[in-house]
Amino acid sequence: MAISTTPPYSQKGVVIPVPVLVLSVLAAATMLFFLLSSLSTSCSCPPSLQAFGGGNGNGDGGVGRVSTTREDIEWVRNQIQQNGLHMQDNILRKGINPRTRAQQLQDLLQFKGISHYEGAEADNHTALPCPGELLVEEHHSNYGEPWAGGRDVFEFLADSSHLSPNSRVLEVGCGTLRVGLHFIRYLNPEHFHCLERDELSLMAAFRYELPAQGLLYKRPLIVRGEDMDFTRFGPNVMYDLIYASAVFLHVPDKLVWVGLERLVTKLRPYDGRIFVSHNIKFCSRLGGEECTKRLATLGLEYVGKHTHDSLLFNHYEIWFEFRRSRA
Numbered sequence: 001m002a003i004s005t006t007p008p009y010s011q012k013g014v015v016i017p018v019p020v021l022v023l024s025v026l027a028a029a030t031m032l033f034f035l036l037s038s039l040s041t042s043c044s045c046p047p048s049l050q051a052f053g054g055g056n057g058n059g060d061g062g063v064g065r066v067s068t069t070r071e072d073i074e075w076v077r078n079q080i081q082q083n084g085l086h087m088q089d090n091i092l093r094k095g096i097n098p099r100t101r102a103q104q105l106q107d108l109l110q111f112k113g114i115s116h117y118e119g120a121e122a123d124n125h126t127a128l129p130c131p132g133e134l135l136v137e138e139h140h141s142n143y144g145e146p147w148a149g150g151r152d153v154f155e156f157l158a159d160s161s162h163l164s165p166n167s168r169v170l171e172v173g174c175g176t177l178r179v180g181l182h183f184i185r186y187l188n189p190e191h192f193h194c195l196e197r198d199e200l201s202l203m204a205a206f207r208y209e210l211p212a213q214g215l216l217y218k219r220p221l222i223v224r225g226e227d228m229d230f231t232r233f234g235p236n237v238m239y240d241l242i243y244a245s246a247v248f249l250h251v252p253d254k255l256v257w258v259g260l261e262r263l264v265t266k267l268r269p270y271d272g273r274i275f276v277s278h279n280i281k282f283c284s285r286l287g288g289e290e291c292t293k294r295l296a297t298l299g300l301e302y303v304g305k306h307t308h309d310s311l312l313f314n315h316y317e318i319w320f321e322f323r324r325s326r327a
């Protein structure tokens, strides 16, 4: 909940007297209490959301479930309806101070925040000081499409490759972890690996996303490097899933083939999957027959093309699936 100072940053060092602060928090909490209790008495929603298990078909009561079910969607639609929610203009109102990312960054640099340390104390209270650009999530606008689409990619890939938390996954080019975060959260510690060349993206991953999502304990192995150099992931690791989301488009065909050649021995034979998004021009440019032949010489086989609809916006992803055809 935002604490109201209207407008919050209108003057340097906004000071709210403690009694006023306590009183407004109390008042807000009381209102929230009444609001919640009135909602819960008028709610005719299904008795329990533990009915998750019904949708996932694996009888585990939702534990380890990946995809959003029809029940999930019904539930959230109900919540929106029962709370009478509509999109409104996001204008200044009590406790809410809409800002663009640029404005928010300016506020942060200029005013730091309502409560902050001054002088010598400014430098020894923050365990992981994060650059302002990352705090205002500028990197969420790096990909020309909504950040939320990362979840779609995860759900599609995890389901298609029959992932379990014990699986091992390699992403080629994980960027700011728009997709990777969901894998990291789902997989056992150390089971997510990634090769990424863009330094700023990795800063966002390490300095913002992993700590902010509480995922440091998952110890993902994220390596800065390029040119398909996978040596730092160790000689013996076997992946159940290797994927590249909109990465091979930006890499010369020759280098994609080098990468595939190096990766094929790290892919679990038969059951392991390589997924590549958008297109496979690195292969189709050779001509259909030549493309198949080239894959075969590596011990790879094209399985098929898939599309996956986004949950949140009018968009679908195209994915090409490959597997290892010999051990």
Ligand SMILES: *[C@@H]1O[C@H](CO)[C@@H](O)[C@H](O)[C@H]1NC(C)=O
Binding pocket: 120, 121, 124, 125
């Ligand atoms: C931070 O540094 C200041 C100045 O050296 C010192 O007085 C203070 O005790 C330190 N605080 C913490 C939490 O270490």
